[in-house]
Amino acid sequence: MRVAIVGATGAVGTEFLGILEERRFPVTSLSLFASERSAGRELEFRGSPVTVRALPDDGDLEADVVFSSAGGSLSRAHAQAWARHGAIVIDNTSAWRMDPDVPLVVPEANGDDALAHRGIIANPNCSTIIALVALAPLHRAFGLRRATVATYQAVSGAGMAGIDELRDLTRAALDGDPLRPRKFRHSIAFNLFSHDSDIGDDGYNVEERKLLLESRKILGLPELRISATCVRVPVFRAHSEAIHAEFEGPVSADAAREVLAAAPGIRVVDDRQRNTFPMPLDASGGDDVLVGRLREDTSLPGALALFVAGDQIRKGAALNAVQIAEHLIAQGALRAPVP
Numbered sequence: 001m002r003v004a005i006v007g008a009t010g011a012v013g014t015e016f017l018g019i020l021e022e023r024r025f026p027v028t029s030l031s032l033f034a035s036e037r038s039a040g041r042e043l044e045f046r047g048s049p050v051t052v053r054a055l056p057d058d059g060d061l062e063a064d065v066v067f068s069s070a071g072g073s074l075s076r077a078h079a080q081a082w083a084r085h086g087a088i089v090i091d092n093t094s095a096w097r098m099d100p101d102v103p104l105v106v107p108e109a110n111g112d113d114a115l116a117h118r119g120i121i122a123n124p125n126c127s128t129i130i131a132l133v134a135l136a137p138l139h140r141a142f143g144l145r146r147a148t149v150a151t152y153q154a155v156s157g158a159g160m161a162g163i164d165e166l167r168d169l170t171r172a173a174l175d176g177d178p179l180r181p182r183k184f185r186h187s188i189a190f191n192l193f194s195h196d197s198d199i200g201d202d203g204y205n206v207e208e209r210k211l212l213l214e215s216r217k218i219l220g221l222p223e224l225r226i227s228a229t230c231v232r233v234p235v236f237r238a239h240s241e242a243i244h245a246e247f248e249g250p251v252s253a254d255a256a257r258e259v260l261a262a263a264p265g266i267r268v269v270d271d272r273q274r275n276t277f278p279m280p281l282d283a284s285g286g287d288d289v290l291v292g293r294l295r296e297d298t299s300l301p302g303a304l305a306l307f308v309a310g311d312q313i314r315k316g317a318a319l320n321a322v323q324i325a326e327h328l329i330a331q332g333a334l335r336a337p338v339p
């Protein structure tokens, strides 16, 4: 299969390389694209260097599948042209997620929706993916009605620049130097703040709105109510979320634990004796969403409280995209052309 990665030098793009290799994705040729700044750089794949190129003007990436993660405006401008040249584009940006003609897919929740694509498939927002890996099986078992979510989001969610900022400002703070944020508006060193996305008239920021709208689309629940508070925290990698979810009827923590333990993509981490629950350090570099702190929500009958942590560069982005491609291959819907 001819594979192209657009945004190959970024936080998500570089993750694709390792994931395609680890999962033995059937790559016959790999093309790496980034901005003009990175043209000529070499990245390693299966022990060999691959040269990063600038995007071609004609839109032909000579690929069967394109994993795109170079920002929404680039994807909005070019993804249809990549698809017209025969590629299936699996897009990590926000450009196409709410387009009614584009499936928005978390394989554990709605993998088969991907089969209805018309050339572009959208990967959801990272916080949405991590929440839904846990909420989808609970919804199937108990019928989800409403949720409140508080997120604790890693700086790498803002790309390589977010990672650099946490490292540089932490060092500056420890050295007693002035704190001069570049990527974020406020210092992320020894601090946290409301998510760095624009705020609408209703007071919700863009990230909070994505959690609501994308969850409705993925779960096929147009009336689902979700109220989120999204917060950036000084963690390099892996987003955590406190979720309070209300179901159609009473749900015990034990019944929920059983459902979650049997669900794909989840590792239950719920050790009350050792006070050990999902943590971003434990989720980092792994494929599973960690789920724990399971308890009945005492504030509302029929509601559960839980805490999740997931590597948002892997499951929240690159891994989810590769799993979508694997699902298409398994269903015979993505094949390399016969030479």
Ligand SMILES: NC(=O)c1ccc[n+]([C@@H]2O[C@H](COP(=O)([O-])OP(=O)(O)OC[C@H]3O[C@@H](n4cnc5c(N)ncnc54)[C@H](OP(=O)(O)O)[C@@H]3O)[C@@H](O)[C@H]2O)c1
Residues within 6 Å of the ligand: 006, 007, 008, 009, 010, 011, 012, 013, 033, 034, 035, 036, 037, 038, 039, 055, 069, 070, 071, 072, 074, 092, 093, 094, 125, 126, 156, 157, 158, 159, 160, 161, 312, 313, 316, 317
């Ligand atoms: N980070 C996450 O956890 C995460 C999770 C889910 C979705 N996403 C989405 O994935 C996308 C990439 O995020 P990221 O975190 O990987 O960002 P990043 O680390 O800033 O990387 C951005 C990538 O896009 C490339 N790029 C920028 N402008 C370009 C242009 N004009 N032409 C071609 N390539 C260009 C960059 O190339 P250069 O290196 O040459 O500048 C780099 O490879 C974003 O849309 C983001 O919202 C990110």
